[in-house]
Structures are given as C-alpha cells and as structure tokens.
Amino acid sequence: MQQLLNFFFKNRTLILFLFLLSLSFGLTINSQDYQKSKFINSSAWVSGSIHTLFSDIGDYFYLKKENALLLAENNRLKSREYSLSITSSETLNLKKEYKLTPAAVVKNSYGFLNNYLTLDKGRNDQIREDLGVVNSRGIVGIIDKTTSKFSRVISILNTKSKVNAKLKKNNYFGSLEWNGENPRLVQLYDIQDLVKLNKGDTIVTSGYSSIFPENIPIGAIAAFKLNDTKDLYIIDVALFNDMTNLRHVHIIENLNKEELQILSTQDE
Numbered sequence: 001m002q003q004l005l006n007f008f009f010k011n012r013t014l015i016l017f018l019f020l021l022s023l024s025f026g027l028t029i030n031s032q033d034y035q036k037s038k039f040i041n042s043s044a045w046v047s048g049s050i051h052t053l054f055s056d057i058g059d060y061f062y063l064k065k066e067n068a069l070l071l072a073e074n075n076r077l078k079s080r081e082y083s084l085s086i087t088s089s090e091t092l093n094l095k096k097e098y099k100l101t102p103a104a105v106v107k108n109s110y111g112f113l114n115n116y117l118t119l120d121k122g123r124n125d126q127i128r129e130d131l132g133v134v135n136s137r138g139i140v141g142i143i144d145k146t147t148s149k150f151s152r153v154i155s156i157l158n159t160k161s162k163v164n165a166k167l168k169k170n171n172y173f174g175s176l177e178w179n180g181e182n183p184r185l186v187q188l189y190d191i192q193d194l195v196k197l198n199k200g201d202t203i204v205t206s207g208y209s210s211i212f213p214e215n216i217p218i219g220a221i222a223a224f225k226l227n228d229t230k231d232l233y234i235i236d237v238a239l240f241n242d243m244t245n246l247r248h249v250h251i252i253e254n255l256n257k258e259e260l261q262i263l264s265t266q267d268e
Contacts, residue, residue: 098213101125101251103133106150110157110244113180117153121251122146130211132252137241138217139163139205140249151251157183157243165218165237166206170195173206176218176237183243185222188235195233197224203237210257 107118121127123146133140133153141161145152154161159180165188166173174190188203201221207214219237227234254260 097255099253099255101127101253103127103151103249103251105246105249108155108244108246110155110183113159115155115157115243117141117155117246117249119143119151119153119249119251120149122149122151124148126253127151127251132211133249134212134216134252135241135246135249138219138239139212140241140243140246142211143251155243156186156239163212163218164206164208165203167191167195167197168202168204168215171206173208174235176203184239185236186219186239188237189232191233191235193226193231193233197221197233197235199223203235210254210260212252213254 101121103119103121105117106120107116109115109117117133117140119127119133127143127146129143129146131143133143139156141153141155141158142163143151144154156163156176157178159178161176161178163176164173165176172191172195174188176186176188178186191197199221203218203220205212205214205216205218217240219239219241221235222238223236224233226232
C-alpha cells in the first residue's frame with residue numbers, strides 16, 4: 001500500500017496532466033457536434049479495423065482447416081471416379097478400384113533434365129514405390145523411392161519418365177516422354193502417321209498400365225511432325241498442369257494391381 005502511495009506521489013504531476021487532458025478532451029467532444037461525430041466515426045473505424053484483423057486471423061486458421069476438409073472430400077470423390085469395372089476376354093468380371101492418399105509437395109524441381117518431387121507421405125502412410133501421383137489438373141509423376149515419412153516422385157519432367165498415353169478422341173496410344181527442353185511441353189511418341197491429328201486434341205492416360213487409371217488429363221496437342229522415317233508422329237503436348245507450381249497432390253494405389261499383373265502374365 002505504501003509503495004502504491006509513493007508511486008502516485010512521485011508521478012502526481014503526470015497523473016494530473018493526463019486527468020486534465022482527458023477531461024478537456026471529453027468536454028470538447030461533448031460540446032461540439034462536429035468533433036463528437038468525428039470521434040465516434042474514428043472510434044468506429046478503429047474498432048472495425050481491430051475486429052477485421054482478428055476476423056482475418058481467425059479466417060486464416062479456419063481456412064487451413066477448411067482446405068484440409070475439402071482436400072479430403074476431393075480425395076474421396078476422385079477415389080470413386082477412378083474406380084471402374086473392366087471385363088476380360090474370358091468373361092471374368094474384375095472390379096478395378098483405386099485408393100487415393102492426399103499429400104503435400106515439400107520439394108519440387110523442374111529446371112534439370114531429371115526432375116523429382118518430394119511428398120510428405122511415406123512408408124508410415126502405406127506409400128510404396130510405383131504408385132502414380134496426380135492432382136486436380138492431371139498427372140504429376142510416379143513414386144520411385146520412399147522413406148518412413150517421405151516419398152520421391154519421378155516427375156513427368158524427367159527424361160527417364162515414360163507414361164502410357166492416348167488421344168482421347170480415338171484411343172490411339174503411345175509413349176509420353178520429355179525431351180528435357182520446355183517444362184510446359186512433353187512429347188508423345190509412337191502414334192502412326194495414318195492417324196488424323198489436330199492442334200488442341202486432348203491427351204489422356206491410356207489405362208493400359210496398373211499405375212494410372214484411364215482418362216486422367218495430361219494436356220493438349222500444341223504441335224506435331226513426322227519422325228525421320230516418316231511413319232510415326234512426334235507430338236508436342238502442352239501440359240494442363242503447371243509443373244512449376246505444385247502444392248497438393250493425390251497418390252494413386254491400384255488395389256487390384258497384383259491380380260492385373262497375374263492376368264497380364266497369363267496373356268503373355
């Protein structure tokens with residue numbers, strides 16, 4: 001108590017000044033309508049700004065949660081989309097189902113001949129090698145290495161990458177590769193010269209492998225020419241995906257991969 005009294009005594013001049021200042025300020029506002037309205041408006045602006053700031057902060061954390069929920073829902077819908085029925089030549093009905101796991105890109109390269117991505121999912125999340133990776137715009141690559149917490153993806157912007165792809169309009173298929181030049185263009189090979197091509201034709205996955213489902217978007221024809229032997233096309237495909245700006249992806253697992261491989265072996 002004595003310390004409190006000492007404080008007021010030592011700072012009596014400052015306290016008196018602040019009291020008189022507040023009193024005069026209040027009297028001025030109450031006596032003049034203009035000043036009063038300006039003060040009220042200013043107070044409302046300050047109060048509104050503070051509420052907006054806290055609201056934005058709240059919205060930021062809420063949006064992170066909402067984004068996670070939307071990603072999970074998108075993952076569920078894509079799992080249904082990629083599940084389809086196929087029938088073998090021996091009247092064997094086989095349900096070809098796909099499990100999708102959402103993942104975040106923690107590292108991405110696109111300026112080299114052989115580019116890779118790193119995802120925040122690994123063996124602890126039942127992720128293994130030879131699983132496909134896609135996002136909402138199309139294919140991204142194939143997982144080639146995993147650790148307990150992370151996985152490495154061979155990007156489609158990798159000269160070692162090969163993906164079965166086809167023309168959506170007529171199902172002619174070939175091999176999708178990258179020549180190492182333009183990160184927005186990949187090349188489709190092995191399409192015969194008899195096939196009618198047009199710029200803008202859509203290229204999708206063929207579904208002839210156990211990695212990617214059929215009809216996942218890849219890109220559109222930007223240009224094409226015949227090879228040196230003049231019997232096959234070399235097709236430049238403009239990617240739908242911006243491979244330089246990837247954040248969220250889906251890892252695709254074909255739940256019937258082993259059975260399909262058994263059937264393929266029997267066919268051979």
